[in-house]
Amino acid sequence: MSLADRFSVAGRTTIVTGASSGIGREIAEQFAADGADVVVCSREQEHVDPVAEAINDPDDGRGGGSDGGRCLAVECDVTDRDAVEALVEATVDEFGRIDALVNNAGASFTSPFEDISENGWKRVVDINLHGAYHCTQAAGERLAATDGVVVNVASVAGTRAARYMSHYGAAKAGLINLTETLAVEWASRGVRVNCVAPGYVATAGIEEQMGISADDVDRSDVDRRIGTTAEIADVTRFLVSDAASFVTGETVEAQGVPSAEDLPEMA
Template sequence: MLKNQVAIITGSARGIGKEIALMYYKQGAKIVVNYPGDFEKEAAESVVETIRSEGGEAMAVCADVTNFKEAEELIKTTVSTYGKIDILVNNAGITKDMLLTRMTEAEFDAVINVNLKGVFNCTKFAVKAMLKTGGKIINISSIVGLSGNVGQCNYSASKAGIIGFTKTIAKEYGSRNIRVNAIAPGFIQTDMTKVLKESVKEEMNKQIPLKRLGNPEEIAKVATFLASDLASYVTGEVIRVDGGMAM
């Protein structure tokens, strides 16, 4: 479904971003695996090697999405290598959970900078590259951006901001054939949830009608739909992938 398209997935050395990168390549896309620093380099190169070993095209690009210039270079490097950009998935994200009265300014700023400012930075330069050709932008939000969550005022604010940002950019650039959508995952089995106690996971499952955590592949499937022509008349949408948790 994505044959010969060029896709950047931020924060794709592991977790949901990695799964999206692998699924996109299987659908024919050329993949840019983005990672923020040397601590992720080996993991990012492993994703690239997996894709290349199976006959796909991919490269790893180090860029801290919170840095305006590095975000610009990420897009420039992609265009100079592959000639264009068709798909941007703004997936990079972090958490620094704490109750409001105990949360530091640094913890709040760090989450907003990665999760929200990073989306602005990458989207700004990607849109410029897409103006003549059109494109698809998929922003990874969260159900806590819709419902809030105790101990996550920074994370919830960043993910709610992504939703407003998504709708605005969809309105601004729909006439240029640029579709912008968001995915709001629920509790997904990633490195973030692996460290949780089984008792905590059991309590999570009680809140989910499907009675289980999701997996990264289930997010990647929706991201593939939104990047493909199957979603050619879908823009400004927020799709919850949460097992029914936020109904």
């Protein structure tokens, strides 16, 4: 196998959850451009259809095109086990196999701990942690059949304190621990399980929540720049590729500057 092939995900049928926007969409586009068939899901079919259309359009310039992988869009709320089972079934019906699962779907809101309602707490944990539980368990047999790979998209909020993100941080910390434990349990099945933990990345979600935009990516007057979705997709591609064949149970923090304090005020 050539060096380039070791770093490639070509031919690896990959499910990317939460792929209608942001990091998930970028991962799907990168994987397809590299020759992987991808299945993209989100809660709304009309949100993921344009992603598949762009990837499947040879003239679009993004994603698969004529030399790349194909894309199937499936409506699936990752907190709904029946919908997740249907996602796995649709993937196998279309492509016959599952080589990788990227548990990327996530959502949050900022709030002091004392103001988080029980519903708000449960919702955040449900999407960010239970969603990965459902998808990974549902795809487990298929992943074991292909010596597959799971990549969980956590956050640096799961590795240290993040003010007003106690629900999200707790869920992402759970996801990181799940990664380590499952890597041990599934090593004998040939399935690698890793995690990428981004710092702040320029997406619509983070702009809405934190007021940080892509314009902040290149700012030099703060001590930590904002990441791009492509930089997180790069790490994900590496973790799925054979270049990471000896890497499992790990969490790769991608945050520009390690161990920095909270992001400086960007306003």
